[in-house]
Amino acid sequence: MLIRKMFPEDIDIVVDQELEVFGSTLGTKMLNYELTVNQYAHYFVLEDDELIIGYIGLWCVFEKGQITNFYIMPDYRGKRLGEKFLKFALEYFMEQGTRVISLEVRESNKAAINLYHKFGFAAGGIRKNYYEDGENALLMIKEI
Numbered sequence: 001m002l003i004r005k006m007f008p009e010d011i012d013i014v015v016d017q018e019l020e021v022f023g024s025t026l027g028t029k030m031l032n033y034e035l036t037v038n039q040y041a042h043y044f045v046l047e048d049d050e051l052i053i054g055y056i057g058l059w060c061v062f063e064k065g066q067i068t069n070f071y072i073m074p075d076y077r078g079k080r081l082g083e084k085f086l087k088f089a090l091e092y093f094m095e096q097g098t099r100v101i102s103l104e105v106r107e108s109n110k111a112a113i114n115l116y117h118k119f120g121f122a123a124g125g126i127r128k129n130y131y132e133d134g135e136n137a138l139l140m141i142k143e144i
């Protein structure tokens with residue numbers, strides 16, 4: 001398994017995988033902006049034998065960090081890869097001088113919420129009707 005920076009050449013596969021995992025995608029244009037223009041955005045992919053099997057998007061804005069998107073492909077779940085990737089992200093945030101990390105997660109997404117709890121994230125409030133289908137988001141926060 002290898003964690004490396006995401007490059008524009010990875011966008012097509014990540015868009016396909018986001019559609020499979022979430023049913024929606026940040027989209028080619030937005031991802032390209034994130035990778036080539038947004039100086040606060042830091043995106044990484046997890047590879048198995050040169051095959052992308054997960055990705056994570058981070059924003060580091062001075063002391064404030066945000067996890068913008070994160071998945072492990074279905075066939076690779078339950079093998080502690082989510083933990084490994086999140087641990088990497090937290091270490092990266094620390095190197096960048098981040099003090100507080102926040103993220104939004106669907107209220108129904110128990111797997112992700114458990115994972116974030118395991119890493120010390122606490123519930124910080126509810127964002128009502130946050131997702132397009134009307135589901136609420138749970139805001140989660142961790143100080144590092």
Ligand SMILES: CC(C)(COP(=O)(O)OP(=O)(O)OC[C@H]1O[C@@H](n2cnc3c(N)ncnc32)[C@H](O)[C@@H]1OP(=O)(O)O)[C@@H](O)C(=O)NCCC(=O)NCCS
Nearest residue numbers: 070071072077078079080081082083105110111112114115
């Ligand atoms: C959330 C996700 C990244 C977890 O990845 P994973 O590699 O399967 O997780 P791990 O094997 O590293 O599991 C680590 C911990 O996550 C939690 N977890 C993972 N899968 C779970 C499940 N099916 N049910 C409940 N908790 C689960 C547990 O706390 C687990 O630790 P434990 O086994 O000691 O209880 C993965 O399920 C995923 O990509 N989901 C779809 C996308 C998504 O929800 N992204 C997050 C958006 S905010």
